[in-house]
Amino acid sequence: MARLELKGVRKSYGAAEIIKGIDLAVEDGEFCVFVGPSGCGKSTLLRMIAGLEDITGGTFEIGGRRMNDVAPAKRGVAMVFQSYALYPHLTVRENIAFGLKVRKTPAAEIDRLVNEAVVTLQLDTLTERYPRELSGGQRQRVAIGRAIVGHPETFLFDEPLSNLDAELRVHMRTQISELHARLKRTMIYVTHDQVEAMTLADKIVLLRDGRIEQVGSPEDLYERPANLFAARFIGAPQMNVFELTPGFEKLRTASGLAPETRYCGIRPDSFEITSEADAVMSAKVRLTEYLGNARLVHADVDGHGSIILEQPAGREPAAGTTIHLTTDPQLCHAFNEAGNRLVPAG
Numbered sequence: 001m002a003r004l005e006l007k008g009v010r011k012s013y014g015a016a017e018i019i020k021g022i023d024l025a026v027e028d029g030e031f032c033v034f035v036g037p038s039g040c041g042k043s044t045l046l047r048m049i050a051g052l053e054d055i056t057g058g059t060f061e062i063g064g065r066r067m068n069d070v071a072p073a074k075r076g077v078a079m080v081f082q083s084y085a086l087y088p089h090l091t092v093r094e095n096i097a098f099g100l101k102v103r104k105t106p107a108a109e110i111d112r113l114v115n116e117a118v119v120t121l122q123l124d125t126l127t128e129r130y131p132r133e134l135s136g137g138q139r140q141r142v143a144i145g146r147a148i149v150g151h152p153e154t155f156l157f158d159e160p161l162s163n164l165d166a167e168l169r170v171h172m173r174t175q176i177s178e179l180h181a182r183l184k185r186t187m188i189y190v191t192h193d194q195v196e197a198m199t200l201a202d203k204i205v206l207l208r209d210g211r212i213e214q215v216g217s218p219e220d221l222y223e224r225p226a227n228l229f230a231a232r233f234i235g236a237p238q239m240n241v242f243e244l245t246p247g248f249e250k251l252r253t254a255s256g257l258a259p260e261t262r263y264c265g266i267r268p269d270s271f272e273i274t275s276e277a278d279a280v281m282s283a284k285v286r287l288t289e290y291l292g293n294a295r296l297v298h299a300d301v302d303g304h305g306s307i308i309l310e311q312p313a314g315r316e317p318a319a320g321t322t323i324h325l326t327t328d329p330q331l332c333h334a335f336n337e338a339g340n341r342l343v344p345a346g
Helices: 042-050 092-102 107-120 136-148 166-183 194-200 218-223 228-233 246-255
Strands: 004-013 016-026 031-035 057-062 077-080 154-158 186-191 203-208 211-216 240-243 263-266 271-273 281-290 294-301 305-312 322-327 333-335
Touching: 004 042, 016 042, 016 057, 016 211, 031 042, 031 194, 042 077, 042 154, 042 186, 077 136, 092 107, 092 136, 107 136, 136 166, 166 186, 166 194, 186 194, 194 218, 203 218, 203 228, 211 218, 211 228, 228 240, 228 263, 228 333, 240 246, 240 305, 246 263, 246 281, 271 305
Parallel strands: 031 186, 031 203, 077 154, 154 186
Antiparallel strands: 004 016, 004 057, 203 211, 240 263, 263 333, 271 322, 281 294, 281 322, 294 305
């Protein structure tokens, strides 16, 4: 079993506290993604799980066994780094087999494990090539293959796709998802890219400033953000958030927001252009951005500032015009004075 549990885990460098009390369980076979802005502590937390960073306080367990002082090689985890870290003078086969040779694995077993890995990762036609002869995506697959052959219970990925171009990122994202489905092992994946988080994860852990802001499925974080930070971080373009000052009473009333609602969040695709009589607010269009099947409309709302709405291509308003907007009350997100989500009644 590879259930991981962190209980009050902290990390400090001198007086600087980086991880500020993390409580988290990652279930056996789960694909868990750590996401958050730069400096939030996600890579540090991953390295603590791997044993590459000491734990200052709290307890880390794998399968119910305390791991705080267990050497990295004995934790049953394998890590894939942002840099491929391949040996340039070794072939694909030799790179994948290197760790097994260091552990003095019998030659026949090395051949079996490497052959399994190269077939799983579709590298079987590239085994005699050197890293310089491979594309970025192929090199990353070799790095993953090196992790696979040890049959770890848990795979740790530290921003493995950040060095790839956009097309390769999409391709490798699919391959990692398919790999998880085949191996059925626990995977923890660090990224700052919310698209990777939303498409790969069973569970997302959203971090900020060394603390967890929200844990849940991609649907949880997108449809039910726990606070304003989660609401703005998940979703591209980000959610529009309105402070319900006296000028926005029509929005409050039409959306049926509770009296304690201080902020109302509306995603760009939740706006509808309507008549002035039916509108909850008006806005002046600044510019539009063409996305193919849709356009992003940038507009200004008096008493608020800039908003973004998404409209089907061909139905977007022209720059300089005034538009009148409404939204489905079910698509409004309510937050209190402290910025925490208000759960609708019933």
